Amino acid sequence: MEKFKEKILKRTILMALIATLLTISYLVLFYKQNALPQIPDFIKGFQTGAFIGVDVILIRLIIKNIRSMKNENSLKKLYIEENDERKLMIMQKTGAIGMDICIVALAFTSVIAGFFNEYIFFSFMAATILTTFVKGFFKIYYRFKF
Amino acid sequence: MKTRIAELRKHHKLSQEELALAVGVTRQTITSIECGKYTASLVLAYKIAKYFGLTIEEVFDFSEVEEM
Numbered sequence: 071m072e073k074f075k076e077k078i079l080k081r082t083i084l085m086a087l088i089a090t091l092l093t094i095s096y097l098v099l100f101y102k103q104n105a106l107p108q109i110p111d112f113i114k115g116f117q118t119g120a121f122i123g124v125d126v127i128l129i130r131l132i133i134k135n136i137r138s139m140k141n142e143n144s145l146k147k148l149y150i151e152e153n154d155e156r157k158l159m160i161m162q163k164t165g166a167i168g169m170d171i172c173i174v175a176l177a178f179t180s181v182i183a184g185f186f187n188e189y190i191f192f193s194f195m196a197a198t199i200l201t202t203f204v205k206g207f208f209k210i211y212y213r214f215k216f
Numbered sequence: 217m218k219t220r221i222a223e224l225r226k227h228h229k230l231s232q233e234e235l236a237l238a239v240g241v242t243r244q245t246i247t248s249i250e251c252g253k254y255t256a257s258l259v260l261a262y263k264i265a266k267y268f269g270l271t272i273e274e275v276f277d278f279s280e281v282e283e284m
């Protein structure tokens with residue numbers, strides 16, 4: 071359990087770093103927005119919402135991890151939660167099936183977009199190729215690993 | 217896969233949560249195994265059987281596998 075405790079500590083530090091960097095970058099961009107190209111208000115609203123959402127999630131996880139590290143029972147529960155074999159299987163299946171659906175949907179959308187706009191077609195095509203490449207890379211990697 | 221986990225739990229007056237904590241899985245995993253929706257891994261099957269002081273074959277019903 072000590073190894074897991076160390077893992078959680080490292081993860082918590084990383085989360086705190088990400089939250090801090092995110093806050094700093096958002097604040098810098100927010101106060102320097104006059105020097106940047108003007109964007110519609112709804113995009114600014116989305117950016118603020120996304121920033122607050124990610125930061126709230128990170129802070130919640132940091133608090134949860136700190137609490138777990140102080141209590142042996144909570145730490146064991148967290149360990150079980152993370153290493154539960156059924157949960158891992160669900161994650162694997164979700165990832166594999168989800169990625170296949172994404173590839174098919176992206177390829178289909180790129181074909182449809184090709185009738186309307188060249189740039190959108192190439193954007194979707196690039197996304198399809200990248201997703202397929204990532205899936206292929208991990209497939210080969212795990213074939214060698216197991 | 218059919219199992220005797222629910223029966224053994226009742227016999228030992230054990231909740232799903234207690235068994236789950238003892239064998240290192242979540243309560244939902246024990247529920248799924250008891251309902252036959254999820255088949256435990258060899259390691260988990262061993263842990264459950266060992267917890268009740270039985271062999272894997274005494275806890276898990278392999279008749280469906282043998283028919284295949």
